[in-house]
Amino acid sequence: MIAAHQATRRAAPTLEAVASAAGVSRSTVSRVVNGSTQVRPDVVDAVNAAIARLDYVPNRAARSLASRQTMAIALIVPEEAARFFGDPFFAAIVQGITRGLESSDYVLNLQLASRTSTSLKTKKYLLGGNVDGAIVVSHHSDVEFFSELDATIPVVFGGRPFHPEQHSNYFVDVDNAAGAALATEYLLDKGRRRIGTISGPVDMQAANDRSKGWVSALTGAGLPTDLIAHGDFTMASGASAMRDLLDREPNLDAVFVASDLMAMGAISVLRERGISVPDQVSLVGFDDSPAATSTDPQLTTVHQPSTEMGLRMAHNLLALLAGEEVERQSILPTRLVVRDSA
Amino acid sequence: MIAAHQATRRAAPTLEAVASAAGVSRSTVSRVVNGSTQVRPDVVDAVNAAIARLDYVPNRAARSLASRQTMAIALIVPEEAARFFGDPFFAAIVQGITRGLESSDYVLNLQLASRTSTSLKTKKYLLGGNVDGAIVVSHHSDVEFFSELDATIPVVFGGRPFHPEQHSNYFVDVDNAAGAALATEYLLDKGRRRIGTISGPVDMQAANDRSKGWVSALTGAGLPTDLIAHGDFTMASGASAMRDLLDREPNLDAVFVASDLMAMGAISVLRERGISVPDQVSLVGFDDSPAATSTDPQLTTVHQPSTEMGLRMAHNLLALLAGEEVERQSILPTRLVVRDSA
DNA sequence: CTGAAAGCGCTTACAG
């Protein structure tokens, strides 16, 4: 049974087989496969015919070993599957990267690297010559390995690296602080004076930058910056941070929430307590993901061009792999999208 | 600048280097790396020391070429990134697979194979010796390639294959028809008589099987089976299917919806039109994903053990790769979870 | 328990 099953597995034809089928040398077949223009047209045709006839596909391992290229790129996301799938931000990033790679010969290998168990496996994967380059998204301060990775293969980060010494790395980001300040100033313009924030985890740079933007806007207006609660970018954490804020300050009249998903959680708590949005408490989110239009009321939020960020990461890595000059920092613009929550 | 950057890229040490550092042959280093017990303990230590000192990681391409194994498994999902990320079902599946592979040496390579552009790339990827086996989830009837894939590498499907001739393939599934019948019978027990269904796309077997279950329950009760509308498992499609049903039958009093996500869309339409759930129209979903508890009212739904399905797929593929006997069909149980929508 | 040697399936100067 098993034997029978495996017997049906046909061995893949090799370059050698194509060569003898086409009556040429292996070198020539290799040239045709790799699109060399230095081969006589009729020979090209003969070889292609043999390739089609035998259903030949080059063996990647042999090719990698000989050419020292894998034609594969790793996308590293140091997050649990639940969060990765739960946040539309990642969907947009992946879509952008996929699109950016579409016209290239590179394939994308997604590695969900939960920060504990698989990290060694991931490390070996990256260092073992499995990929030519990597894109690292959503990295936390506790994973230092990624910053050294750049010494072995080209890496593009999504989001400004956490450690200052990593500033020599390539990254694509938005100006998180400016975006957060924009949101907070909008709330100030609306006459709000007791403005809190639900921030992301302190081990992520984007979260810290957004908090900074909120602080600077409030400080500029001579207002206190005591009302900060931390979440981890999930809906549930946004809800509990909202409860925390409400308990600490009954006169709260606005909140800048560092992600749309957390804002969803916050809104549900507000409704639960019978507090009207935006009348009693105004809310501004961050991301402008699909989540922003699925709430009631819909979210006023800071738009970040997530798909474009993915696209840019792919382009920059491709350029790096091609040996081209690439700007180390790509900072994309944010803008405020006004809907109903503020 | 670029030159300087690349100059810092250090070449990875080879087996050869480790061998000479440890004063042994390459064969011996290879044995130690691969955990052979036939090496003298002190030699093992010396080799491991050299490995640690040089920071040696075996080159995967060379290893694959020599051993004819890649130690990688592909997860193929023929869906756009938007749908893949939008449906919690996939998150659970991936989580299960990841967990199932955790204790193995295999790494998972996720390939989002949009059915148009990248399919050729995916095909070459799978045939080019990049992976030792594959898991295919959410395959549609128009992608015939995957069924032939099994002739080259072991494949485990998530969901019963569409074409009858593919029944020799390995797959993990639930009894979709039985689950759907269960849901429909529950609605009948509640006294509902004008029961429609929002089905999935006709090119997916799971969708067809769920429709069949709905048909059999209604037929068994002597009721008509005309009220069927098709969606594509997305929330938006559930909403428009619900509108369609309502327009066709004002006396509709219940709907079996083939996925929780589509049920979310359906509920929003019902609320929009001021139709109360479950009083005027009862709704039963399918999946029991996190979406089921995020609606108001929460969904009564058919639970399918998505994470366990992923786990089982991984286990079965691993067994196949180890040359072990594996049952071709793994059918996992469903059960009805009663909440508030019916 | 260990090493020398062949081989995995490609690419790539080097000749011609």
Added chain:
DNA sequence: CTGAAAGCGCTTACAG
């Protein structure tokens, strides 16, 4: 424009 030959970094019988 084409082929013979070396080499990419491993594994694996085969001797010893």
